[in-house]
Amino acid sequence: MSEIEKTKCLIIGSGPAGYTAAIYAARAEMKPMLYQGMQPGGQLTTTNEVENFPGYPDGITGPEMMVQLEAQAKRFGSDIRFGFITKVDFSGDIHKCWADDGKEIHAETVIISTGASAMYLGLESEQKYLKLGGGVSACAVCDGFFYKGQETIIVGAGDSACEEAHYLSKLCTKVTMLVRRDEFRASKIMAERVKNTENIEIMFNTETEEVLGDGQGVTGARVKNNITGEETIVNATGFFVAIGHKPNTDIFKEFIDLDETGYIKYAEPGTSHTNVPGVFVSGDAADKRYRQAITAAGTGCMGALDAEKYLAGKGH
Numbered sequence: 115m116s117e118i119e120k121t122k123c124l125i126i127g128s129g130p131a132g133y134t135a136a137i138y139a140a141r142a143e144m145k146p147m148l149y150q151g152m153q154p155g156g157q158l159t160t161t162n163e164v165e166n167f168p169g170y171p172d173g174i175t176g177p178e179m180m181v182q183l184e185a186q187a188k189r190f191g192s193d194i195r196f197g198f199i200t201k202v203d204f205s206g207d208i209h210k211c212w213a214d215d216g217k218e219i220h221a222e223t224v225i226i227s228t229g230a231s232a233m234y235l236g237l238e239s240e241q242k243y244l245k246l247g248g249g250v251s252a253c254a255v256c257d258g259f260f261y262k263g264q265e266t267i268i269v270g271a272g273d274s275a276c277e278e279a280h281y282l283s284k285l286c287t288k289v290t291m292l293v294r295r296d297e298f299r300a301s302k303i304m305a306e307r308v309k310n311t312e313n314i315e316i317m318f319n320t321e322t323e324e325v326l327g328d329g330q331g332v333t334g335a336r337v338k339n340n341i342t343g344e345e346t347i348v349n350a351t352g353f354f355v356a357i358g359h360k361p362n363t364d365i366f367k368e369f370i371d372l373d374e375t376g377y378i379k380y381a382e383p384g385t386s387h388t389n390v391p392g393v394f395v396s397g398d399a400a401d402k403r404y405r406q407a408i409t410a411a412g413t414g415c416m417g418a419l420d421a422e423k424y425l426a427g428k429g430h
C-alpha cells in the first residue's frame with residue numbers, strides 16, 4: 115500500500131506559476147507541498163536570457179531565475195519535491211493525487227501549474243541548437259530581441275506564427291516564414307497582416323530538412339518545396355518554431371473541464387477556479403493567449419489567494 119500524506123495545498127508544477135503560488139501559499143501559512151514535474155523550472159529553463167520580467171534591469175537567464183524563484187518559495191517553508199504526479203482523483207472533497215515516488219497525497223486544495231510544452235519539429239539539428247542555446251527558439255516575444263537587425267526564420271502558419279512573424283518583422287531585417295501547406299491556418303486578418311508586411315517572405319509548401327549552423331549558432335536552414343522537391347538554403351541567425359503548444363493536462367481530463375485543445379477552462383472568468391471546488395489553475399495550463407512568465411506568475415498568485423479563501427470558507 116502506498117504511503118498517504120496529507121496537505122492543505124498541493125501545487126503541481128514548478129514554472130513561474132507554481133513557484134509564485136508556493137510563495138503566496140507558504141506566506142499564508144498553508145505549508146504547500148510542490149511537485150516540480152518532469153521539467154523542474156518549466157519552459158523558462160529552455161530560454162536563454164529573460165529581459166522582460168520586471169525587477170531584473172540587466173536581465174537574467176531562465177534557469178537562474180527559476181533557481182531564485184525556488185529559493186524564494188523555500189524561504190517561507192514550501193515543501194518542494196523532485197518528482198511528478200502521475201494520477202489524480204478529484205471526485206471527493208479530499209483531492210487524491212499519486213506521485214511517481216509512490217506517495218499518495220490527500221490535498222484539501224490543489225493548484226494545477228503544469229504548464230504547456232512548445233512543440234518542435236523534432237529534427238536532430240533543431241534539437242542540437244535548441245540545447246546549445248544557439249538560435250532555436252519557440253518564443254519570439256522572449257528571444258526575438260536577440261536577433262535585432264538580423265535575419266530570422268519562423269515555421270508555422272497558425273495565429274501564433276503570424277503574431278510572432280509580425281513581432282519579429284519589427285526587429286529583424288528579414289523574416290522568412292515557412293508554411294507547409296499552400297495556405298495559412300491562421301485567421302484571415304492575421305494572415306493578411308503577415309502578407310502585407312514588406313520584410314516577411316512567405317514560402318508556401320515548404321518544409322525544413324535541416325537547421326544549419328556553425329557548431330555554435332544557427333546560420334540558416336535547408337528547406338524543401340514539398341511539391342517540386344526543390345531544395346533551397348535560407349540564411350538566418352534565428353530559427354523560430356511556432357507550430358503550437360500542448361498543455362500538460364492529460365492526467366486531469368477525467369475530472370477537469372478542458373477546451374477542445376486541452377487547455378483547462380476557468381469556471382469563473384477573472385478567477386483561478388476550475389469546475390472542481392478546491393482545485394485551481396494557474397499559468398499556461400489554462401493560457402493559450404499570453405504565455406508569459408509574468409502572466410503565469412500573476413495567475414499563480416491568484417491560485418494561492420483563491421485556495422486560501424476556499425480553506426477559510428471551510429473554517430481553516
Ligand code: NDP
Nearest residue numbers: 235270271272273274275277294295299356357358359402
Ligand atoms: P495552431 O495549432 O493553430 O497552428 C499550428 C500551425 O503549425 C499550423 O499552421 C500547422 O500547419 C503548423 N504545423 C504543425 N506541425 C508542423 C510541422 N511539423 N511542420 C510545419 N508546420 C507545422 O497553433 P497556434 O499556436 O498558432 O494557435 C493555438 C490556438 O491559439 C489557436 O486556436 C489560435 O487561434 C489561438 N491563438 C490566438 C491568438 C490571438 O487571438 N491573438 C494568438 C495566438 C494563438 P497546418 O496548418 O498545415 O496544420
